[in-house]
Amino acid sequence: MSISEFRFLAPELNLLGFALLVILIDLFVKQKKVLAGLSIAGLVVSAGFTVVMWGMPATDIFYRMLAIDNFALFFKLLLLAAAALIILASQDYVSKFDRFQGEYYALVLISAVGMMLLVAATDLIAIYVALELSGISLYVLATFLKDKKSTEAGLKYLLLGAVASAVLLYGMALVFGFTGRTCLMCIAEYVQGMPGAGLLSNPALLLGMVLLAAGFGFKIACFPFQMWVPDVYEGAPTPITAYLSVASKAAGFAVVLRVFFVALGSPEWISLNWGILFAVLSAITMTVGNVVAILQSNIKRMLGYSSIAQAGYLMVGLATIGMAIGNDALGQSGLLFFIMSYAVTNLGAFIAIIAISNKIKSDEIDDYTGMGKRAPLLALALTFCLISLIGLPPTAGLIAKIYIFSGAVQHGLLWLVIVAVINSCISAFYYLRVVKVMWTGEPASKVKVPSSWALRIALALCCLFVLLLGVIPGGFVGIAEAAARILGS
Amino acid sequence: MSVGLEHYLVLSAVLFSIGLYGVLAKRNAVVILMCIEIMLNAVNIALVAFSRYVVPMLLTGQIFAIFVIVVAAAEAAVGIAIIIAIYRNRQSVDVDKFDLMKW
Numbered sequence: 217m218s219i220s221e222f223r224f225l226a227p228e229l230n231l232l233g234f235a236l237l238v239i240l241i242d243l244f245v246k247q248k249k250v251l252a253g254l255s256i257a258g259l260v261v262s263a264g265f266t267v268v269m270w271g272m273p274a275t276d277i278f279y280r281m282l283a284i285d286n287f288a289l290f291f292k293l294l295l296l297a298a299a300a301l302i303i304l305a306s307q308d309y310v311s312k313f314d315r316f317q318g319e320y321y322a323l324v325l326i327s328a329v330g331m332m333l334l335v336a337a338t339d340l341i342a343i344y345v346a347l348e349l350s351g352i353s354l355y356v357l358a359t360f361l362k363d364k365k366s367t368e369a370g371l372k373y374l375l376l377g378a379v380a381s382a383v384l385l386y387g388m389a390l391v392f393g394f395t396g397r398t399c400l401m402c403i404a405e406y407v408q409g410m411p412g413a414g415l416l417s418n419p420a421l422l423l424g425m426v427l428l429a430a431g432f433g434f435k436i437a438c439f440p441f442q443m444w445v446p447d448v449y450e451g452a453p454t455p456i457t458a459y460l461s462v463a464s465k466a467a468g469f470a471v472v473l474r475v476f477f478v479a480l481g482s483p484e485w486i487s488l489n490w491g492i493l494f495a496v497l498s499a500i501t502m503t504v505g506n507v508v509a510i511l512q513s514n515i516k517r518m519l520g521y522s523s524i525a526q527a528g529y530l531m532v533g534l535a536t537i538g539m540a541i542g543n544d545a546l547g548q549s550g551l552l553f554f555i556m557s558y559a560v561t562n563l564g565a566f567i568a569i570i571a572i573s574n575k576i577k578s579d580e581i582d583d584y585t586g587m588g589k590r591a592p593l594l595a596l597a598l599t600f601c602l603i604s605l606i607g608l609p610p611t612a613g614l615i616a617k618i619y620i621f622s623g624a625v626q627h628g629l630l631w632l633v634i635v636a637v638i639n640s641c642i643s644a645f646y647y648l649r650v651v652k653v654m655w656t657g658e659p660a661s662k663v664k665v666p667s668s669w670a671l672r673i674a675l676a677l678c679c680l681f682v683l684l685l686g687v688i689p690g691g692f693v694g695i696a697e698a699a700a701r702i703l704g705s
Numbered sequence: 706m707s708v709g710l711e712h713y714l715v716l717s718a719v720l721f722s723i724g725l726y727g728v729l730a731k732r733n734a735v736v737i738l739m740c741i742e743i744m745l746n747a748v749n750i751a752l753v754a755f756s757r758y759v760v761p762m763l764l765t766g767q768i769f770a771i772f773v774i775v776v777a778a779a780e781a782a783v784g785i786a787i788i789i790a791i792y793r794n795r796q797s798v799d800v801d802k803f804d805l806m807k808w
Contacts, residue, residue, distance in 0.1 A: 341769050348776045352783050359787050367791040374784050375737055379728055381780075382744035385773060387722060393714075393755035398765050447806045465720075479745045517806075572731050 221277040224269070224284045227262040227292060228329050230446060234258025235325035242318025252307050252670075255321040259300040259328070266292045271702070282336045290552065290699035291335035291470045292557055298463040299328040305676035306455035308574050308667075313360075320360060323570075324459065325352035331467035334558040338478065340388045340398040343471060347435070351377055354464060359518040369451025374514035377434065378443045384431020390424030391479075395424030400479040408482050415489050427481030429493060430663040432475070438531060439501040442524045446512075451519030454573060457516055461523045462559045468528055469555060473488060473548070477537060491538020494531050499635045502528025506642045515569060516579045518646060519562070522605060526558055532632055533620045539627040547627070548700035550620040553693060557612035557685050559602040570677070571667040579678035581650055586659025592664060593672075595654045597679050602647040604682050607640050612685030619693070714752035720747035734791070734798040738784045745777045 222229070235258070238251050245251070266289050274285035282288075283354045303324060310317050330350030337343040355377065359370025392398055395406040403579030407421075413423045434441040449457045481487050505525030512518035540547050569579070571594050576583055588595040604611035617640065667675075685692055720743055727740030751769040756766020792798055 339770055341765075344769075345772055345776060349781065352779055355783055359790055362790050362794075364794045365805055367787065367794050368805050369801075371734060371786045371791050371803060373779045374740070374780075375728075375734070376736075378780055379725075379744070382721075382724070382741055382748065385745065385748040386751070387718075388769075389751040389755065392766065392769070393751065396755075396760040396763075398769065410744065450806050593714065610795055690774050 217460040222628070224267040224275070224277050225282075226320050227269075227296075228332050228384070229405075229670075230265060231258055231296075231325055231329050231332070233260045234261075235322045235329070238318050238322045238325065242322075248311065248317045249307065249484070251321050252303055253311070255303050256440045258325060259303070263293060263296045263300075264294065269662075275585065276338065276401075276446065280401060281339045282333065283338045283557075283607070284336065286699045286701070287470070287474070288336035290695065291466060292465055294556065295328055295335070295463050296332050298459065298466070298559055298563060299324055301563050301674045301678065302455050302459045302463075304670045305458070305570050306453075307670050308456055308627045308664075309318050309453065309570060313359065316360075320357070323353045323357050327357065327459075328463070331463055334467045335474075337471065337476065338400045339485055340392060340400075342384065343386065343475070347384075347471070348381060350467065351381065353458060353470050355457070357456045357459075358448055358455065359363070359673055360453055365451040366453065367451075369448045372443075372444055373452075380431050380434030380441065383427050387424045387427025387429075387431055389419050391663045394418070394420045394424060400475065403479040404482060406436055407480060407486065410483070415486060417485075421486075425486075425490065426493075428475060429490070432468060432472045436472060436530075437501075437524050437527050438497050439504050439524075439528075442501065442504065442527075445524055445527070446508075446520040446611040448590060450514055450517045450579070451514045451525070454570045454579075457520075458563055461566070462562050463514070464556045465523065465527060465564040466528075466555050466559060469551070472534065473537070473551065476534070477548075481537075483511040487538050490534050490637050492539075494538060495535035495629060495632050498528050498531035498535055499632055501525070501531060502639045506639045509643070510564065510645070510646045513581055514579050514649065515581050515584065518581065518650075519565065519569075521645070522643065523562065525639065528603070528639070529617065529620065530554055530558070532636055533623050535629060535632065536620075536624045538629050539629060540623075543603065546623040549684055549693065550623045551697055553689070554620045555614040555687075556692060556696065557604070560642070560678050560681040560685065561601050561612055564675060564682060565598060565601035565605065565673045567678060568601065571671050574596075574667070575663075575665040581653060583655035584650065584654050589659050589663070590657040590663065591665035591667075592673070594667065595674075597675050599654065600679055601682060602651055604686070605645045606647050610683065610702050612689075615686055615689045620691075638686075652696060667702045678693075710754055710758040713750055717747045717751040717754070718751065718759055721746075732799050732801050734788050735785075737800065738781060738788070741784075742777060742781065745773055749773055 230373040238254055247347050251260050270289050310320055327350045330346050334347035335344050355374045358373050359367055395403045397403050439446045502525045506522045509521035510517050536547035604613035607613040711805050724740045724744035731737050752766040752770045
């Protein structure tokens with residue numbers, strides 16, 4: 217290791233510097249909009265560093281603690297973009313706080329640093345520290361409003377998150393005890409060198425693997441660890457809800473993919489087992505998410521259950537990778553493409569909701585009645601994003617679903633795809649209910665719903681990408697494939 | 706009889722189970738936070754024992770345990786802060802009463 221390895225950490229270090237700068241400048245300036253601008257500048261500079269590194273040969277830095285490869289860079293760019301859109305969209309929301317505006321932006325940046333380290337981590341210690349860096353910042357952000365609902369959301373998130381990370385740690389301790397190593401590649405070498413046996417003859421490894429899946433399952437909100445999602449999504453500030461549903465989930469999937477594929481992916485007897493585990497959890501997760509979402513009257517809560525369902529579809533990709541034995545790129549790139557399309561779609565939907573709830577001060581679906589007349593553009597954008605979440609043309613959601621499901625069919629998961637398609641039909645019911653309410657009902661008042669330029673730009677960007685991914689997916693598929701290829705080598 | 710790896714692992718598993726039981730059964734948020742600390746310390750015992758018996762030449766497990774201790778302290782600080790914030794709203798730290806949002 218040498219000091220020059222720090223240059224590979226330029227995006228993270230830069231972002232950390234900007235986070236500290238935001239806190240510092242907060243002390244001097246009265247005009248708090250400057251802080252949002254500064255945060256976005258930091259994110260753009262970091263994105264610049266990340267883009268420059270794209271395509272370089274994959275390297276490990278700090279004694280195999282972190283990997284700098286296309287897979288990590290892909291997720292870093294996604295996280296930076298999500299954080300930038302969230303900050304653009306939260307300006308109006310945050311300007312109403314009488315205190316701690318600077319800390320809000322700084323915490324968003326610091327949690328982004330944590331997630332960026334998480335997607336690059338290739339050592340159990342680094343994974344744990346990065347996970348907690350992003351997690352603890354998010355606990356604080358969820359509690360940021362300090363009213364009854366927000367503190368309740370924060371406490372539930374903290375207690376369940378801490379238990380999940382304790383379970384994850386116990387799993388890590390068992391894997392470490394079994395293999396004697398903490399770096400993922402070393403664990404992979406050890407597991408491959410074992411005499412061909414079943415998992416049942418290695419109960420320590422089996423238990424460790426199950427506990428790891430449980431700990432990460434909390435982060436990606438898969439069944440049966442999805443209980444916190446609706447409560448936290450409802451109570452947290454809406455921009456943070458959007459951030460949790462996109463960035464935190466994407467980072468969670470990245471780390472699951474790296475741990476299970478790199479460390480435990482190779483001998484057939486082990487990868488088939490977690491493939492089936494994820495396939496079964498996937499089917500239950502999407503069904504639970506979709507069925508309970510039908511009953512919801514609060515739109516944030518409904519999107520919370522919807523994001524559980526979407527995590528279920530994403531896990532179809534994980535199951536495919538497990539079943540695919542060896543190196544099959546289709547499952548991996550399908551998963552990455554789905555994450556990309558889910559991120560822009562969900563961000564778009566949440567940004568429209570932020571704009572509307574800024575004005576009407578309510579998250580009830582009934583209060584969205586006649587929104588098509590009060591704010592036609594916002595309603596149109598929300599409709600477009602909801603259509604993409606269902607998976608109808610001409611949106612990103614359709615291509616993403618076709619891509620991920622076709623990979624699953626090729627590897628003998630036809631039953632899972634049938635479950636997923638039935639679930640997509642169920643989901644159309646509750647997404648379209650919102651659309652119907654917005655366009656057909658009579659508005660409660662004639663007052664227009666205004667929105668700031670920053671928010672409009674963020675929303676327009678999201679909708680543009682939902683359309684681009686849906687109409688000309690070729691280039692984005694290429695990026696997803698380039699990012700996925702690294703995992704196989 | 707000498708004390709070996711199994712003894713430490715049994716101690717660790719017992720402590721972890723006690724912590725998990727406390728998290729599920731206790732109603733006071735501060736006590737739940739303490740039970741989580743017990744779970745983390747159970748993990749530390751397992752890590753250090755594995756490190757000593759499985760790879761005695763490396764210190765990986767001990768280093769890991771130090772990281773866990775540091776992160777657990779940060780988590781406890783944020784946890785107590787959130788509990789104080791919720792106490793100011795509700796005048797209670799009983800998790801059964803935090804039922805504003807369900808289903």
